[in-house]
Amino acid sequence: MLGFLLIMKAEIIRGWIITRRYWFRTLTGLIIGYGMLMILIAGFFYSQPAIEKGINQLDDPTRATNYILGFIIGLFAFGVIGMFTQGIQGMAQTGVLEQLCLSPYGLVTNFLARAVVASVTTIFYSALMVYFVVLSVGGKLYFDPVPVIVLLTLSFINLLGFGFMVGGLVLVFKQVGQLTIIVRMALFALAIFAREEFLQQGWLVSAFMHVLPITDASICLKYVLVSGQRVSSGEFMSVFFHPCFYWLCASCIIWTLIGISLFKIMENYSRYKGTLGIY
């Protein structure tokens, strides 16, 4: 635990120094990110009429906000998994990975601490982004702090478990790193389009959706932030009674267990194969 906190502290300081030292890059990054997102959203809505039937949907801000939120959850998922895939690859190349392995706290603790710090930053940027973008398209968000924080934490844990699994594979098979971009894109898309209607497509599709680490998280977050925890009849129902919330909890536990065990096995295998630091 102490190790976890110490690593977190070191990571926060590192992040802060780099943000400050390269403040210009940070700032331009944010602005470009915002611009890109706006272009994406604009493009998305212009192509929407062709895909969907009625153009009138454009006038429905709830629907728009839904997608925007999806975008940002997607970006978040994209980032968290990326930390495990591209992140591990980069660290192997710079030799930092070997240094982490030489730290007596072990790789798992190191990665957990890193992930927490990285995602807090991402959540902060994402929140800023959500706020501006939603304002720009004239939508409205319902912000109920307790459910939002609980859901964000659970979404993060859910992604973390999945990230550990993918990360373990990258540790051993560095080439997998290139392929994981597909996985990340898929999660990204899923976060955008995930809707409860998806879950009514028969048990096979439904089961598959629940297994994926972003569907339930995305649905729950949209339910709170966009629908204001109201079911279709307009009645209030706390998200904590929503079936997807239980799926999310289960998914968290299972993915974390699978992810971390697999990561440890792969770490061991990678020590056997000597692939912790291949250049």
Add this chain to the structure above:
Amino acid sequence: MNNDDGKQDIQKYTVYLDAVSKTFHTSHFLYKEEETGKRSLIKKKEACAADRITFGIMPGEIMGLLGPNGAGKTTTVKMISGLVKPDSGTVYVNGMNVEKKRKQVLSQIGVVLEGTRTSIWPLTPLENLYYYGNLRNIRGKILKERTQQLIDFIGLTDKKDVEVRKLSRGQKQKLAICIALIADPKIILLDEPTTGLDVQSSRSIKDKVLELTRKYGRSVLVTTHDMHVAQELCDRIGIINKGKLITCRPTSELLELFSKQIFSLRLDRNLAEGDLDSLAPHITLLETVSAEDGSTITVQVPESYFERSEALYLLFETLRRKKYQLRSIQQKQVNLEYVFLQLTGEKPMLNGIHSEEQE
């Protein structure tokens, strides 16, 4: 191999490798053979990086691992630090099995692998040391003090606030050594610490390594492919080739092998077999090269002046008696490379001898 010290002496060593072996297996997809151009879908290859390596490092000693590229030096260092798992055999650090007590072992060793890559480039040396200090549970006042000491010790004081990416190779290497020293380990493993550095950086790193052991009593393992580095730095040298530890003995002892004298003599005809047999063991015939107009023989004579004169006298005498005419004589100096090549069996004899034309 000096392997008379049995297992009961493991405690005596700070690091002890007991018959450690490692073979890497790799698969290559869509492989194309270089010579034949033959293609295959999957080609499995294996590389032996360690073959029953056994040696120990004493407290306060600099031990060198000398070997060509691909000999298995880095792998050995990684096995000691637990980054690579041996196929068989055991590595002990301060009497603890590395595979079983990884955590404790890691807090007692400092490792520099590829030094220029260890540090985080957008940060300064000071920030790097704080960062890695935290990762190794060093914090607060101790961390501050130690960081300052290390930076002064290694000579980066005026660069401590410059981003690492702007530092030279040598300075990065020095920083990497500081990072390895941040937890104040008693055992330090340095993988090719001077490779690619200019003369001055290399010199100052060697001095610091010497200071670390002589003044602060650390045990150091240095790997290198540079014989001069090994000779200057190490108390003991292990020569490793293709994963095999060929010899492991005190540097002075090894250097005696280097101090042998070699002469090459041109004769008017081919040397008949057995003609010089009477001169053994004083003179060793290393090589005979025949040509149309005579032959050249290479002999090794004892190192001490008197014995050498005696041996040479006997040699000339014998040749004269057997009616050979001596056309010329050349003394050749043996260098480290020669002994190295001889021991590794890479390319025998004359390749490593450079002629120093002397009378």
